[in-house]
Amino acid sequence: MLSSSTLYRSTALITTPFRHTYPSLCRGFLPLRTRWQSTAAGAREGKDRKVEATLFLDSVFPVRFGTWDLRHYIALLREEQVVDKVRNMFEGVDVHGFELASIEPRLKDGGIFVKFRYSPPSDSCDPKVPDIHESILHPPDSALKEIKATLLDIIQSKGGLPSWIEEFRRGGTIWRVRGRPWREDMRRYASPILKVSFEGPDVSEERIWNLLRRYGRIREVQPPTPVPAGTLRSVMVTFERTHSAAIAHNCVYGAWIPGLMDETKYTKLHTGYERPIKPHLVRDWLASHPKIVFPIVVFLLGTLTYTVFDPVRxxxxxxxxxxxxxxxxxxxxxxxxxxxxxxxxxxxDNSGNGEQHHPATDTTVWxxxxxxxxxxxxxxxxxxxxxxxxxxxxxxxxxxxxxxxxxxxxxxxxxxxxxxxxxxxxxxxxxxxxxxxxxxxxxxxxxxxxxxxxxxxxxxxxxxxxxxxxxxxxxxLADADPASSLSYINQKLKEASVDYSITPEERTLVERVGGRASDLETIIHKVRAGQKIEDAVEDIIQRGVAELRKNAFGDDAEDAKALPWSRQQAWTVMKLLAQKERLPYYEVLLDFPFKGDESALRAMEHAELISITTVNGRPSTIQPGKPVYRYVFQRLLADRVFQAMQDIALNEQLAAGAESSIKAAEAELATLWEISPKGQAGGRREYLFNKLAGASDKIQQLEGKNAELKKVLGERDVADDERSKRWWWVFG
Structure with missing residues (x-):
């Protein structure tokens, strides 16, 4: 007969298939976390035999729900203190050879693993092979029950388990660990949904419920679904509380349980937390519902700007x-x-007297x-x-x-x-x-x-x-009248200690410049700097010409396209205002090149090129935007090259309109000939022939004018500047 030591060495080679074939040999085995430590002599005499088991203490630390959970960092500060209290609480236990082996905190799941050794009853079966375990559905031995009861009495006598916050201690308890927990430190945090995977045959929902119900109320058990080859089948167990799922995960992971169809074949359980909301589910929903999300975001951002930033603003x-x-x-x-x-x-300061420059609104002289x-x-x-x-x-x-x-x-x-x-x-x-x-x-x-x-x-x-x-x-505020303008200039020059006598010719120049405050201020500034009024007025005219060429006609053709009026429209108005102080509004509006385009006139008024007066709420007359602009218009008209360029463009546009009239008349005559070839509708035909003749004569006249104007472009600009100066003096 083989000795007990020989039996140990022989059975050590027996693996899982032996358990599947002979399950009756292991009916009295201890749970998964129970390990046998014995010697040959101890096994033979039934003495010095120790069994290792593990308990899980819940509610010692807070269950961590994510990296943002601040309670976890507070619990870290008290981890060592809580562990010492648990050790002191259990070290004095002397039941069935109880011997405390280790204490391992599990902060992420809010508990502590307590590993201990004890002496099992003499009639319990030694499985000899650590990999062969009994079904976890069977109750533990009597010694383990007595040890657990003793520990519960000690906990109750101490007022409960130690907690990370003593002032808010909760009623934690102890649980027998039935599997081999996986103590991973990844970012997998607790949730009420526990995924139970099967390494082996499927396990029935009833058996899963019986196994996990002790840890807390179960809301739902979802049966396995088809999975790709090589992937473990699983069920989803939803607990009412996340705390219950955390206890079940730490007590059941790695446990063996009989299969669904054949109880002689065991299945190893793997548990893991499943997020209640899948990753990116919220983001995907927000992106797919813009009509709902966008108004809410608008409201929240608007509220933020009003409530937070408005006091700062x-x-x-x-x-x-x-x-x-x-x-x-x-x-x-x-x-x-x-x-x-x-x-x-x-x-x-040229004056040397330190006199300050008074603004143009000093009403002592105005x-x-x-x-x-x-x-x-x-x-x-x-x-x-x-x-x-x-x-x-x-x-x-x-x-x-x-x-x-x-x-x-x-x-x-x-x-x-x-x-x-x-x-x-x-x-x-x-x-x-x-x-x-x-x-x-x-x-x-x-x-x-x-x-x-x-x-x-x-x-x-x-x-x-x-x-x-x-x-x-x-x-x-209107422009000053001639008398006020002259009085203002004399007074300001006197205050600046400038001895200057205005001649009658200069008085006429000041009157022509008008009473615009900015222009009068320019004259005063230039006279104080040593210039004559004639030179100051000439500077104003030259500056106005440069501004009008840019603002009214554009620097080039591309710049002119961006203007709200055409060059021909601007030239027509300026040419007429150079000859008359006022123009009838509707006469200009209905004539070429406006043809009823009121927006162009309003745009010129907004740009201050012209001003439109009203009578009884309707437009009445058109005037220059500034009094001096009339003489600026005359200066532009005196520039023969500039005048020729603008007149050529205007004549070409007029000729194009006449060409369109000729084509329309010819088309109508052809239609009339097809309708009445024998000469009916003679009155209409005569009208169209006259229209054709008039348009043809107009085109000939315009082409003749353009031919003369083009000659001007070929001439040299000999003394054009002096000629333009004399011209606007005479014209004025």
Missing amino acids: AFFVQAKTMGWLDYNTFAVTKWLRRNALDRLAETF EDRKEAKNALKNYLCDYPNTITFVHGPSGSGKSRLLRSILEKSDRRAMIINCSDIYAGASDAAKVKSLAEQTGYWPIFSFLNSFNNLIDLASVGLIGQKALPTKPLNAVA
Whole structure:
């Protein structure tokens, strides 16, 4: 007969097939985490035999749900303290040779593995081979039950298991580990869904439920689905609580259980957490539902900009208005300007008297501005219950008048240049320009349209803001009359200590320049610099010619295409205004080259090339945009080469229109000949023949004019500049 030691060595070679073939030999075996440690003598005498088992203590640490879970990092600080408390709690146990082997924290799943050894009952079966285990559905031996009961009594006497937060200790308990847990440290966090894979035959849903129900209430067990070859089949077990799934995962992983069809064949269980929401599921849903997501995102972003950034923007707007961030108002800057810059400017001042240049809105010599100035002062002194508009042509001194009044009254104001805003090529550029002028910061260009949508929604909900109930005030600034213009120039030159006597010829020049404040200021500045009024006026004319050639006709053909009017339309208006001070609006509108194109005239008015007066709310007359523009138009007309180029282009357009009329008349005559070849409709035919003759004569005349004009282009520009100067003097 073989000795017990021989039996151990022989059975050590028996593997899993032996268990599948002879399951009755292992009915009394201990669970999966139970290991036998014995010697030949111990096995023979039934003494010194130790069994290794593992328990899982739950609720000691928080179950970690992700990398963002801050509780995990707090628990790390108390990990060693909690482990020591568990060790002290279990070291004094003396039941069935209980011997504490190790304590391994499992922070990710909120528990601790406690590994121990004990002496099993003498009648238990030694499987001899560690890889052969009994079904985990069978109950443990009596010694293991008694050890577990003893440990539970100790835990209860101590007030419960230690916890990572002693003040909020929960009622954790101990669980027998039935498999061989996989202690991985990957980023696989607990979830209520547990995937149970089968290494072997499938296991019935009923058996899975019986195995896992002890760890917590199960909501659903989904049966296996077909999988590719080489992949383990599995079931999905959904627990009511994530805590229950964590306990089941750590107690069942690696356990063996009888199969579904044949209980003699065992299946190894592999468990793992399954995310309740698949990766990128939310992102994919958001991307596939833009009609729902986009309005929500718009609302959230708009709310964020209003609630978070509006206080910051209000501060910067107030700082812009009050001048808190303006370095010119700092004491250091004022000291430097007073003691260095101003003295340096006086040194290089030609007048040598340090006189400051007074703005063009000084009403001591401009009688027409006294009424406007008094109206603005009264408005600033009263309670602001309405709005006052100061309007007038460009360069009439609106900004200077307001600035001088505000400086004297020591009132803070915010100045917004609307022309810069209008010059923006897009809505984003316009908003950016407005934000820079008002100090509105921070600004996000991509949210501009969002804010507009929110503004529209606000108007729809709360109604449009009401305008002031009182009528709006209006202060009009017009050009000065000739007497005021001359008085103003004389007074300013006298204040600057410039001894200058205006001759009658120069008086006529000043009157022709007009009373536009910016032009008068230019004359004063140039006379103070040593020039004569005649030279100053000539500089204004030359500057106006350069500006008109660029703004009205464009630098080249490509630039002209971007203008809202044609070169022929601009040339026609300027040619007529060079001869007359006013033009009938509708006569110009209906004649060539406008032919009813009112938008071109309105665009010229907006560009300040012309001004349109109204009578009874309708357009009446057309005038130059500035008084001096009439003489600028005359200067352009006196340039023979420029005039020839524009007239040739205008005549070619007229000839093209006549050609179109001839073709239309010829086509109609051909149609009439087909309808009535015997001469009926004679009146219509005679009309068409006359129209053909008139158009033909017109084309001949235009071609003759263009031939003469082209000769001008071939001539040398001999003394053209002097000729143009004399021409506009005589023409005026």
